[in-house]
Amino acid sequence: MxxxxxxxxxxxxxxxxxxxxxxxxxxxxxxxxxxxxxxxxxxxxxxxxxxxxxxxxxxxxxxxxxxxxxxxxxxxxxxxxxxxxxxxxxxxxxxxxxxxxxxxxxxxxxxxxxxxxxxxxxxxxxxxxxxxxxxxxxxLEKTGDADNPRYFIHPYFDVFSVAKIVDLIITPPFTAPTFELIPSPALLPGEAALVTTHLRELDIPGRYVRFFRNEHRRLIRNVTTMRASGQAVAETIGAFRNGHADPTPNSWQHVFYSAVLENEDLLEFLVNGDLPAYP
Ligand SMILES: [Zn+2]
Incomplete structure (x- = not known):
């Protein structure tokens, strides 16, 4: 993002x-x-x-x-x-x-x-x-329309985007979840509207769903290894997240791992659930 x-x-x-x-x-x-x-x-x-x-x-x-x-x-x-x-x-x-x-x-x-x-x-x-x-x-040549005069986040002037501006919602079943991107709840209404049109007009949810599916499978494979070696799952995922906050908290890995850590049901599944063996 x-x-x-x-x-x-x-x-x-x-x-x-x-x-x-x-x-x-x-x-x-x-x-x-x-x-x-x-x-x-x-x-x-x-x-x-x-x-x-x-x-x-x-x-x-x-x-x-x-x-x-x-x-x-x-x-x-x-x-x-x-x-x-x-x-x-x-x-x-x-x-x-x-x-x-x-x-x-x-x-x-x-x-x-x-x-x-x-x-x-x-x-x-x-x-x-x-x-x-x-x-x-x-x-292309798009800029906005009557309802949304401005579609796109400006990388120089929209300084609110220095913070994390999207949240990922991961919905069960956690063996094959669905993913939804929403503007972060902390944003002002005008900022949230801009994030919504930016996501929509650049087709970002459609382009990145494959990344989230693959990152989720990678996570489950990694957690399987963590559990086998007695590593602390939540702490290690926290380290993954923190490592991806640079250069932007809107990097897709940071958005993904933030979503995992904020999802209690998913964390419970990762720590104690019956994890599938993905190829
Ligand atoms: Zn791009």
Whole structure:
């Protein structure tokens, strides 16, 4: 599940000034000089409202010049201002997707507000973050609808996601349980609604049910070994959970083992029940 990230070091506002200045001798000089002030204002609005599509408007007047912005993103020379700004976002050190928690280095960048509808944020560092391919395919150009103006958790601005934001409910029979993800009860209503749409729109429950089934089988095999060797089951599971709280308490293993430890019936089953022998 999600991981909160620090806002990129490159200043989203300052980058507007640098990009406009770099184009003063080019064929787009007049265009960029003409929009510079409004472009800056719109980036400021983005930063003020954490990229929320409820408050950040599209910019119809630049529609005909959409490609000019997209070309900035696609052809960011290493030495250009936006090339230098985007390099650390591309060359990250993440080993999980900050949108869904999938293990592995996320190898694409997501535009939180899609560059199709918001070309003026195509190179805005605060609008760009690493994402896995599976999330990209689910997110596409979506932002929200009338009922939920904002579907997705923003990894830079939704600071509530630094805490654990989802709970897993594991329902018997514990030999073949069912799994349900819900927003953590401690969240505020608006935060819980955002978690709900984020889970739904990225199809996270469907994509991760296999992980939970396998983790549950692994747990039962591990507990069988623990019991045979006289190891304390609950304490050892607690150590598993704590070991997975880094880099985020929303890692799927941390969510899973937290759910196990908070489920008295499941713990009783693990400590004293008749455990199946999974292959
Ligand atoms: Zn993902």
């Amino acid at each position: 999600v991981m909160q990230l620090p806002l990129p070091a490159a200043c989203s506002l300052g980058l507007v000034d640098l990009v406009v200045a770099e184009r003063q001798n080019g064929i787009h000089a007049n265009f960029f000089t003409g929009i510079a002030g409004e472009w800056r204002d719109r980036v400021q609005t983005y930063l003020d409202h954490g990229g929320s599509p409820e408050h950040v408007q599209s910019w119809p007047a630049i529609g005909p010049r959409k490609k000019t912005f997209h070309n900035l993103y696609k052809s960011a020379d290493d030495e250009s201002a936006h090339g230098l700004a985007m390099a650390p976002i591309r060359n990250h050190d993440l080993d999980l997707c900050p949108a869904c928690g999938e293990p592995g280095a996320p190898n694409t960048l997501d535009h939180y507000l899609p560059k199709g509808a918001y070309p003026h944020f195509a190179i805005t560092p605060g609008n760009l973050f690493p994402m896995c391919d599976a999330c990209q395919l689910k997110k």
